[in-house]
Amino acid sequence: MTQAKRTFAQKLSGFFANNAVPIIFIVISALAIPISGFSATYLIQELLIRIGRNSFLILSLLIPIMAGMGLNFGMVLGAMAGQIGLIFVCDWSIVGIPGIVLAMIIGTPIAVLLGLLCGVVLNRAKGQEMVTSYILGFFINGLYQLVVLYFMGWFIPITDTSLVLSRGYGIRNAISLMNIRTILDRLLPLRVGPFDIGSFHLGYIDIPVATYLVIAAFCLFVVWFRKTKLGQDMRAIGQDRAVSDSAGIPVDRTRVIAIVISTVLACFGQIIYLQNMGTLNTYNSHDQAGMFSIAALLIGGASVTRAGIGNVFLGVILFHLMFIVAPMAGKNLMGQAQIGEFFRVFVSYGIIAVALVLHAWKRHNAIMNARRSLRGAPDKKEAAL
Amino acid sequence: MRSFIERVAALVVILIASVGLFYIGREHKVFLDNKTIEMEGQSFRALKFVRVSVAGKDPIELMPRDRDLLAVVGPSFKLKVEVMDEFGEDVEKTIERELKPGFDKDMMLSMPLLAADRDDYILPPPTGPARPPENDVKPTDELVIPLDAAPPTD
Amino acid sequence: MLKKFINAAGWPRIIIGLFLTALFATAPFVGVLVSTSLSDTLVRFGMNGVLVLAMVPMVQTGCGLNFGLPLGIISGLLGATLSIELNIRGMSGFAAAIAFAVPIAVILGYFYGQLLNRVKGGEMMIATYVGFSSVAFMCIAWLLLPYKSPTMIWGYGGSGLRTTISVDGYWHDILSNFLSLDFGHLHIPTGMFLFLAALCLLVWLFMKTKTGTAMTAVGSNPVFAAASGVNVDRMRIVSVVLSTALGAIGIIVYEQSFGFIQLYMGPFYMALPAVASILLGGASVNKASIWNVLVGTFLFQGILTMTPSVINNILQTDMSEVIRIIVSNGMILYALTRKAQVKR
C-alpha cells in the first residue's frame, strides 16, 4: 500500500496510534494543571529551568537508539563519571565556568573507559542490551561506591577535608556545589516579561540562555552526526546487523563507539544537571539520571528503536509538567500530596513498562507480517485460497 | 601518521587547556590575620584597626586579634591594605601589593607583617577548619530512588 | 577428579564458596562467634529460600529471570495484611495469610503471564518495570485501601497503612520457633526449614509430572515442545502463576521470621537478591534446579551475614554492602553475557 492511497481517516487513526503516549500525557496534564492551581508564570519558569537541566541528559540517549541498542540504561555510568569529575573540581576549588569545563575534561576519560566496558559487555549480550546495561549500571554503581566511599581520601588524595567523612576517608553524602551553582544558567541572563496575553497574566520569566545555547549546540551535533558516515553506519546496524556486517561495516566496533559517545555525553549532561541543582548527592544523584531521562524520552513519543530531537523536548516538557503538578493535584483532589507523588513514580515506571511492551509487541507483529509476505506471489496465493 | 600527530596535538591542547582552567579557575581562600606574631625573634603587634580590600572587593575592617576569610578566584589579585588609627578615621599608611598565588590553594596574610613592610607576610593557612555536621553514609544499590517518594515514617 | 569437581560446581561457586569458608575460618580470630554467625546465616537462608525458589518455574520455561517477583510479593503483602485485618493470630493467621495471598497471586500471575507471552524475547526488562510500576501502584493503594486494624493504620488520624507493620502477637516466628533447636549459640529454625523443604519437594514433584516435564522442554526448546503437541503459551502461564504464588508465600515466610511487614517501597528491590542467589547457585538464564536454589541461597546469605561481621572487624570499616552489590550484580551480569555466548 502506498502512502497516497491511505484515506484521511486512516492517517488520523495512524497518527493517534503512533502518538498515543504523548497524547495521553497531554490530556493528563491538561486535567491536572487546573486542579493543581499553579500559576502560569510559575509553571513556565519551572519548565524552562527543567528543560535546561535535563535535556542534555536525555539527548545522550539518542545515539545508541540509532545504533539499534535500545534505551541505554548504562547512561548512569556517564553520570557517575561526571560526578567523579565534579568531586575533583570541588576538591581543587576550581570555580565558575573553568570548574565546569575542567569537570567535563576529567570526567571524559572515565566516561570513555566505562563506555568501552559497557560496549564490550553489550556486544556479548546482543538482543539483551537493555537488561544487561541496566544490571551493568548496578554493578558499576557498586564499584563507584567502592572508589568514592572507600578509596577517596585513602589512596586517592582528597585535600579538602570538608569533603571527606570524619573517619578520614570516603566522600560525604552531599557536596555543596555553591561555587558552580547555576553558573552556566546565569552566564547570559535574560529576563522577559511581564506579559499580558488577553486575560492571561505572566510575571517575569528568567531564561538560562547559555545553557540553552549548549543544548542547541548539542542538537546541532546530533543533526550533524546523523549526516556523517558513522551515523549512517549506526543507522544501518540498527536496522540489520547481519547485512551491515556483510557489507564490511565493523559492527561491534561501531556499537561500542555509540555507547562511548552516549556515556561521555551523559557525563556532560550530569554536570550540567548538577550545576543547576547546586548539590551533589554523592550516592544518589546518578541514580535518578537514567530512569527519569528514559521515562521522559518515552513520554515524548520515542520508541526503543526510533527517537528524535523532537521527542526529547516534548518528553521533557510533558514529563516535568506532570512531575510538577501531580503532587499538588493529588493534594487538592484527594487531600494527600503523597498520592500525587506516588502517582508520578507509578507513571515514570509504568511508562517505561508500556513502551517496552509496545516495542516487543510491534516486533512480534513485524515478524509475523514478514512471514506472511513470504507466502509468495499473490496470484497463486489467491488461487490456493 | 598524520592522525597520530593530530591526536597527540589534540591531547596536548586539552592538557594545556586543563592546566589553564585550573590556573584561572582556582579559588583561593585568603585568611586575613591581624594577630600579634613572632617572626625572627621580633614581635609584631596586631594593628589597631586595618581596612583591607582584596581584588577590588568591598573592604573588610579588622580589629586586633581578628581573623577573616574571603575567597578570590584566579592566579593573581590586588591587595590594598589601609592601616588606620585607633578610631578608624585616618589612614596612617596604605600598602598595595599584587599577590600571585598561582597554583597554590589557600594562604594567610599577616597584617602586622605587611604593615612592617616585610616580604614574608604570606603564611600557611591555618589547619583544621570547622567541619560541617557529619552526615552518615550508607552504601545503596538503589539506582532508581523515586524523588520524594519515601512514605511517611512512624 | 578435581577438574571434574570444578566443572560440576563452576568457578563462581568455588570462588564464593572459598571466600565464605575463609570468612568462617577467620571469624574466631577477629572475635566473631562462629555459632552466632552460622545461626544468622541459617535464619536468613530459611527466610529467603522460598523467594529464591520462586525463580525456578519461570526460569525452567524460558521466561527468564523473574525480575517481576515484586508482583508475587505484593500478593503476599495483601494476604498478610488481610490476615491481620481479620485479627487471625498464631499458626492459623499465618495459614490465612497464605490462603488469601495465593489466589491473588494466581490471578495476578495469570495476567502477568499473558503479558509475558506477548513479549517473548524481552521478558526480563519488561518484568523489571512491571514489577516496579506495580509496586508504585500499590503505594497508592496502601494509602487508599480501607484497612481498619489499629496495628496497621497510622495512629494519628492519618489514613492509609504504616510503612512497617509488626507481626508481633500475630505470627512472628511462628514457623521458625516450631520444633526449633538450640545448641548454645547455635539456633536452628527447624519449622522454617521443614516448610522450605516441603515447598521444594512440592516443586520437585511438580517438575516430575507430565506438565512439569513439558515446562522443562518449553524452556529447553519451545519449538520442540510445540512440535510435540505441548501448548507452549499455556505452559509459560502456568510457570508464571507458579512463580508468582511462590513469591507470595515466600514473602510471608520472610515476614514471619523478620517480624515486620514492609509496605510501600519495601518490595522494590527484593527481586535482585533472589535473582543473584539462584544464579550464584549455578542456574543459568533458562535452567534452574532446586539444588541451585539451596546452594545459591546459602552462599549468598552466608556472604551477606559474614562480610559485615568479619570484614568489618578486619578492615574496621563496613564494606559489606558494597561487596554485596558487586557480587550480586556481577553474578547477574555474568549469567546474562554467558547466555549470549552459548546462543552464538
Add this chain to the structure above:
Amino acid sequence: MPDMPLLKLENIGKEYFGNRVLADVSFSLKRGEILGLVGENGAGKSTLMNILFGMPVIASTGGYEGSIFFDGEKVNFKSPFDALDVGIGMVHQEFSLIPGFSAAENILLNREVLNRSVLENLFTPRVSTLDRATMNTRAARAIETLGVDIGVDTIISEMPVGYKQFIEIAREIDRAKTRLLVLDEPTAVLTETESQILLEALRKLADSGIAIIFISHRLQETIGLCDKLVVLRDGRIVKEVPVKDTELSAREIASWMVGRSVDNNPAARGRSSSTGETALEVEHMWVDMPGETVRDVSFAVHKGEIFGIGGLAGQGKLGIPNGIMGLFPAGGVVKLFGKPIELGEPRAALDSKMAFVSEDRRGVGLLLGERIDWNITFTAMQVQGRFLKGVPILGKFLRLRDDAAIAEEARGYIKSLEIKCTGPGQRAVELSGGNQQKICLAKAFCLKPDLLLVCEPTRGIDVGAKELVLGTLRRYNEEYGTTIIVTSSELEELRAVCDRVAIVGRGSVAGILPATRPPEDFGILMMGEKIDA
C-alpha cells in the same frame, strides 16, 4: 595478454569432515564471458562459491585443494572482502539490503562518498559527512546500466521484490573494479518481464567486459543467456559445453544433472502397492512455511507404502510434511484413513497417530540440552501419557515421570539403532549428527505411529549413518507396515527407499512417478518441464 582467462580454477576439491563434496573441479572464464553453473542441490555449487569467495567456513573446516587464479595471479582469499578487493562481486540469494535505507544508500552501503572533514584525522574518516548528491548520481548511473527505472530515493522496504534484486546487482556494478560477478539464483524471485530485463542487463554488462557466473535452476534462461555451461554433479564437473555453438535442450541438461551411470546407481525400490487402501489424502493444501511455501498440493498415499517427496530447495517440498503436522499455518483438507485432520495444531496430528522427524534437527527435532532418553520419550509422554507412574496413595491425582522406564525405553533404541553414546543420560548436544538423527527417529518410532513423516533423513550425516538410517526406515516399514512419507533433496535416496516419488515445484506437485522411472524423468520434473506419468 587479452586471451588470458580472467578466472581459472584448477583441480579444486573440498572435504567436509571426511565427506567429499568437491573433487577435481577445473574451468576457466574469460573477460566478458557468461558462464552458467547448474547442478542439483548439494552438487557442490555453494561450496565452490564459498571457496572462491574465501568464506571463513572453508578455512575453518580445513581449507580446500587445488588453486584459483584470478587475472593470472594465484589467489587465496581470507575473507569475502579480499575477493571484493580484487574485483569479484557476489549477489546472494537472500537479500542483503538495509530495509529502511533508500536505493542509493544501499547501492553505496559502506562505500559512501564522503565530504572531507577537518576531524577525519583526529578521529576516524567516518566522522565525515556523506556527499548525498554524488551518491545519488552514482547510484542512478548504476541503476541505469541495468536498464530499469527505479528512483534512487525509493526506500527498499517499499519496493517490489524484483526491484530489490536489481538494487543488489546495481551495488556490485557500482564497484568500479568489479570484473567478475557471481549471481546465485537471481531470477528466482522475479516475474517473467523482470527476468527478461535482468537478463538483457547482464548481457550488456558482459559486453562491457565483466565476466559473469550465473547460477540458476531455470534452464531455459541459462541456455538463453550463457556462453558456456558447466554442469556439476556430486562435486564433479560432468559436462562443460559451449552453449552458442550447440543446440542444447533443457532435457539434455537435466539428464546430465541427475543422471548417474547404471553401475553405481543403487537399485530403485518401487514396489507397486497401489491396491491397498488410502492412508493419507491431501487436497488443495497450502502451507505458510517461510522459504518453503506450499501453494496448492493434492496427492494420496497408500497404506503401507513409502512415499517420497522430492524437488529443489525452496520449492515447497518441506512445507508439505510440516504443514500436515501443523507446525506452520496451513489450509486445505488433509485426511488420515478418511478422517480429516485439524491443521495448524501439532497436537491434532500427533493424536491421530502421525509422527514427524523434522528436517531442522537442532531447531525442532531435539532438546539439545536434555538427556537422550528425554528426547526419545518426551513426545510419547505428552501425547500418549506413557512413561508415567502413579504415586502410591495419590495414584489417580499425581502421576510422576517414570525415569526408570524412560531410560529403559531409550536403552532399547540405543541398542537397536546403534546410537553411539555413553548412555541414556548423555545430553543430545554432545552427539554427532548421525546419532542425533537416530534419536529423532527413535522419538518418532516411540510414538508407534500409523503414518511416519520423515524430512531430510540423511542431511548432514556421514555415509555409514546414511545407510543405517535409510535401512531402518525400510525395515520399520516392512516389519510394522507403517506408512512412511520421506521428504528429501536427494533424488537417489528417494528412489532407493521409496515406492513412489512426488516432485514438488513452485509450491505444487509437478508429478508423481514410480521410483523405478529413470532419474532423468525426475530431473525434468524438477526443472519445471512436463512429463507423462
